[in-house]
Amino acid sequence: MSLGVSNITLAGRLQEVSLQCRRGMVTAICGPNGAGKSSLLSCMAGLLRPDTGDVLLGGRPLSNVSVAQKAQWIGYLPQAPEVAWDVSVEVLVSLGRLPWRNAPAKEARKAIDDAIAAMDLEDLRHRPVSRLSGGERARVLMARLLATQPGWLLADEPFASLDLAHAAALMRRFRQQAKAGRGVVLVLHDLATAMNHADQVLVLRKGRVEAEGPPEIALAGKVIHRVWNCPARWLGEPGERALSLGLATPFLVDVSRGSV
Numbered sequence: 539m540s541l542g543v544s545n546i547t548l549a550g551r552l553q554e555v556s557l558q559c560r561r562g563m564v565t566a567i568c569g570p571n572g573a574g575k576s577s578l579l580s581c582m583a584g585l586l587r588p589d590t591g592d593v594l595l596g597g598r599p600l601s602n603v604s605v606a607q608k609a610q611w612i613g614y615l616p617q618a619p620e621v622a623w624d625v626s627v628e629v630l631v632s633l634g635r636l637p638w639r640n641a642p643a644k645e646a647r648k649a650i651d652d653a654i655a656a657m658d659l660e661d662l663r664h665r666p667v668s669r670l671s672g673g674e675r676a677r678v679l680m681a682r683l684l685a686t687q688p689g690w691l692l693a694d695e696p697f698a699s700l701d702l703a704h705a706a707a708l709m710r711r712f713r714q715q716a717k718a719g720r721g722v723v724l725v726l727h728d729l730a731t732a733m734n735h736a737d738q739v740l741v742l743r744k745g746r747v748e749a750e751g752p753p754e755i756a757l758a759g760k761v762i763h764r765v766w767n768c769p770a771r772w773l774g775e776p777g778e779r780a781l782s783l784g785l786a787t788p789f790l791v792d793v794s795r796g797s798v
């Protein structure tokens with residue numbers, strides 16, 4: 539089932555945004571603070587309803603899809619997820635199976651164990667979530683999403699509190715999920731991650747689409763300059779690009795001189 543948005547508008551936050559995502563692909567949504575990235579992802583998850591336009595799952599408006607089906611098809615990790623109950627890591631991850639209550643217990647067990655292993659949480663399995671670090675908690679919440687095994691994984695800044703090794707492992711996991719036929723949509727501030735690992739990129743600014751397409755086009759240096767107001771140049775080879783920023787630009791903070 540495809541997932542897309544067609545001409546959606548959300549008061550003051552999104553202006554006629556369209557995006558077509560396909561399973562098997564990693565889509566990155568990028569843009570400066572306040573551009574509308576989280577708003578767009580929430581619309582795609584069915585948590586915010588656009589004022590006009592449609593979110594379409596398999597060609598059907600999301601508003602016509604049952605809550606039970608949405609829960610099975612769309613897994614969503616918000617930017618700042620809250621944990622309501624102080625349960626163990628294993629119990630929290632197992633909550634990801636709620637949309638599949640009627641599935642065989644063996645299947646559920648495997649999905650939970652795989653998700654715990656994928657996020658390197660074996661040693662923390664029995665620890666209450668209140669006694670985890672911020673990054674560990676983020677990995678648990680990602681494991682809950684993986685345990686659902688949804689057709690679509692939507693994640694808002696999933697690498698924000700992860701260390702280098704866990705971030706790299708998670709990116710590999712997203713790529714594997716796409717290869718297995720799932721759809722992956724990520725809100726990313728790290729443009730190098732989007733450049734190196736996404737199949738398509740949507741760039742938003744002030745609620746409008748500024749660029750879209752393959753990363754080399756949507757995140758070309760001139761687009762970054764225009765949208766982020768920051769001269770930037772890509773270094774290295776495709777797949778291993780690094781972003782070099784123009785240090786002479788006035789927007790940069792020079793901490794060594796105490797200026798802001």
Ligand SMILES: Nc1ncnc2c1ncn2[C@@H]1O[C@H](COP(=O)(O)OP(=O)(O)OP(=O)(O)O)[C@@H](O)[C@H]1O
Pocket residue numbers: 550551569570571572573574575576577578
């Ligand atoms: N609940 C809300 N009601 C009204 N406006 C909101 C609400 N939440 C966010 N906004 C506004 O909508 C715009 C888009 O916000 P959104 O959170 O989608 O941006 P973002 O691109 O995800 O930003 P960031 O990179 O800072 O997380 C911003 O101008 C923001 O102030």
